[in-house]
Amino acid sequence: MxxxxxxxxxxxxxxxxxxxxxxxxxxxxxGFDGISAFAELDNKVGEALRNCRQAKNLSRAELATLVGLSEQVYGRYERNSSKMHVSRLIHLSEVLGVSPLTMLFSAAPHLWGATEKEADTRFRMMKLLEDLPNDTMSSIVTLLETVSVLQNGTTTPKT
Known part of the structure; x- marks a missing residue:
């Protein structure tokens, strides 16, 4: 049993x-490359954080100021010499104006799909959806709920 x-x-x-x-x-x-150790996942999140900071053209010192940390303490997150709590990830996402999904996807893309192509497609779709106006999003949600009902006979709860 x-x-x-x-x-x-x-x-x-x-x-x-x-x-x-x-x-x-x-x-x-x-994952797509086997099972990563937790330290490897942390390294990938730190690297994604650095990439997001650089994409916003911010120095470590500038970002550290925005999140109330010294440059040295902030730098430990990028280098993975300090563990980042979820609350810090959320705060950094707020200050950088990026979705935490961006950083998480870089560490664990297998959570978005069974293949690398499927994961990449889902992630690209989510990134596109993030920038749409609310009216457009409402229409897309209605469309997706209709497609879900037609495919599965189920719908997701409305929030």
Missing amino acids: TTKLESHIADLGLVKTSDPENEKPVYRRE
Whole structure:
């Protein structure tokens, strides 16, 4: 008999693995290049943060000032010598004017699709949607809900 936990693991395609940062086994979903260690994910988020900062033409010192940190402390996030909390990621996203999805996608694109092409397509779609006016977004949501009903016979709850 399959337990609820075993079923959950199978449904999500999770793999039992280990990570140097965790003494107990963990379950992870394989990425396009295998299972990245947590430190690798952190490095990719730090690199994405640096890229976002540079795209806004801000120095480390300028961004550090905007988020109330010293340049040295902020630099640790880009270099992954300090762990970034979700609340800090949200704050940095606010100050940089970027979606946190931009930074997360760079670390774990496999969360957006089963193949690299599918993940890239979904991410590009999300980036396009972020910049649309509200009226256009409402129309697109209605269209997508209609398509969902036609395909699955289900709809997502309206918020």
